[in-house]
Amino acid sequence: MRAAVAARWPGFKAFTASQVAEQSAAIRGAKAMSWATTTITVVLGAVGVMNTMMMSVSERTREIGLLLAVGWRRRRIVQLVLYEAVVLSIAGGLIGLAVGITTVKLLERTPLLQGKIAGEIGLPLFALALGVAVPLGVAGGAFPAIRAAQLQPGQALRYE
Numbered sequence: 001m002r003a004a005v006a007a008r009w010p011g012f013k014a015f016t017a018s019q020v021a022e023q024s025a026a027i028r029g030a031k032a033m034s035w036a037t038t039t040i041t042v043v044l045g046a047v048g049v050m051n052t053m054m055m056s057v058s059e060r061t062r063e064i065g066l067l068l069a070v071g072w073r074r075r076r077i078v079q080l081v082l083y084e085a086v087v088l089s090i091a092g093g094l095i096g097l098a099v100g101i102t103t104v105k106l107l108e109r110t111p112l113l114q115g116k117i118a119g120e121i122g123l124p125l126f127a128l129a130l131g132v133a134v135p136l137g138v139a140g141g142a143f144p145a146i147r148a149a150q151l152q153p154g155q156a157l158r159y160e
Helices: 002-008 017-023 025-059 062-069 074-109 123-149 154-156
Strands: none
Touching: 017 025, 025 062, 025 074, 025 123, 062 074, 062 154, 074 123
């Protein structure tokens, strides 16, 4: 098609839609905004998991002290908190996927946007979502887990 355009109309050049889109300032701006929004969301997710895990550790300080007093190793305390963070992150990732898919489906059915957007929902999306959620859970739970493991049993049992 490009060759036909160039042969028929000298001086003119045919472009594919993707080539035009790549050069569009509006589309580049939208992509940049999308990446910025995604980055902010990921950071907020990590902070949310860390806050949740910090509160969990704080509320269970006496229980953690009791576990340490009866012989649990500090490594096991870290594992306990990290496992909880991972489970929380998987649950959050699945809930986020459900909300995202529902939102995309609703937007696709909105009369104003019907036919203009189409969500690409598939296994790669699920893998990416959980591939981001689980490491965020580990990262967000690492500090509270280490902090919980450093508690002294006697002090933790007296904590109120």
